[in-house]
Amino acid sequence: MAKYSFNDDYSEGVHPKLLSAIVATNASQQIAYGNDNFTSEACNRIRAKIGCNADVGVWFVPSGTSANAISIGSCLRPHESVIAASSGHIVVRETGAIEATGHKIIQVPPENGKLTVASIQRALDENWHFPHMARPRLVYISNATEIGTVYSKRELKDIKALCVERDLLLFLDGARIGHAMASSKNDCTWHDIFDLTDMFWIGGTKNGSLLGEAIVIKDPKIAVDFGFHVKQHGCLLAKSWVMGAQFAAFFDPxxxxxxxxxxxxxxxxxxxxTALVAAGHELVAETETNQVFAIVSLPVLEQLQQHFNFYIWERLKDAKQEKAVIRLVTSWATDADQVVKFAAVLEQSSRA
Known part of the structure; x- marks a missing residue:
């Protein structure tokens, strides 16, 4: 019997309402390359949700890596660099896509998965010898972070203030922005996210869509030519309404x-x-969204692996026994019965 997967939040296909939205486009002819009625409706609904003007740019691309690479590459000159947490997705999970555009990433250690004003300031202090060092120009953050934590409004305000002071762009990777916005720890509105960043994107792939991410561009000087960047990267889909229809359904008022x-x-x-803590296991970070990072012993790990798929994030060794950090990711389609089964296997193996 196939093992149930907690590997990621895109192992399932597409939510039925989004699939229905795609099917509904099938009987009509549409204008290609994002000039269709469904994409227009999606853009309008996203603008309405975040409370911005009609001239704010909204663009759809098929993947998170393309959203990051195209967005960042579009607003930097060749000698400009990016400040990011060393755990950031663009650092460890995108095969050097940003560097491939010619831009250095200045890595700083994260604090609870996040950048802070102090860490950004240190990066600025250490990268000053111009023109011999790449000039920091953009700060990259993700919300939720790579360990599932959520930025507070105060944290974003403080980072934005520093960015304004030092003439830096603030870019937010929103692969899991839905999970951040739905978190009990969240105190930001959609308009706050828009107001406190220069560019951000709304991730559909990790929240039930077949594919698609929506990039929101505040600065009209960047937005005006953004379509050229999307096209050059091979991401201006002829049948863009497949993404537009889904996002129109996502943000149906x-x-x-x-x-x-x-x-x-x-x-x-x-x-x-809750089950991991109850069984006596330590969390790497408080679970604030849909990712759980926990430390388990190797015997427990082996028992869980007999029933479930998940990532071993890091192997540890202390004076007493070998342990591992495991990552469990849930999705829009996660079966509650499988969560109960996981808790039962965990409890039994933890007592052994």
Whole structure:
């Protein structure tokens, strides 16, 4: 029998309402390359949700790596660099996509998965010898972070203030922004995210869509030519309405589908986290969204692996025994019964 997967939040296909939205486009002819009615409706609904003007740019691309690489590359000159946490997705999970565009990433140690004003300031202090060093120009953060933690409004305000003071762009990777916005720890509105960043994107792939991420561009000087960058990177899809239809459904004002799906994932992660703590296992970080990082012994790990798939994030060794950090990720489609089964296997193996 196939093992149930907690590997990631994109192992399932697409939420039925989003699939229905795609199917509904099939009977009509549409203008290609994002000039269709469905994409227009999606853009309008996203602008309405975040409370911005109609001239704010919204662009759709098929993947998170393309969203990051195109966005960052579009607003930097060749000698400009990016400040990012050493755990950031663009640092460890995108095969050097940013560096391939010619831009250095200045890595700083994260604090609870996050950048802070102090860490950004240190990066600026250490990268000053111009023109012999690449000039820091953009700060990259993700919300939720790579360990599932969420930025508070105060934290974003403080980082934004420093960025304004030092003429830096603030870019937010929103691969799991739905999970961040649905988190009980979140105190930001959609308009706060828009107001406190220069560019951010809304991740659909990790929240139930077949594919697609929506990039929101505040600065009209960047937005005006953004389509050229999307095209040059091979991401201007002829049938862009496949993404537009899904995001129009995500942000249908008659329901709250985007956050509803994320909230389910968060709830399933919270149950897994509670079970791990109850069984005596330590969390690497408080579970705030849909990722759980926990330390388990190798015997427990081996028992869990007989029933479930998940990532071993890091192997540890202390004076008493070998342990491992495991990552469990839940999704819009996570089966609550499988969470109960995981808790039962965990409890039994932890007593052994």
């Amino acid at each position: 008659e329901n709250n589908l985007f956050l509803h799906l994320a909230a389910h994932a968060n709830e399933m992660a919270a149950r897994l986290s």
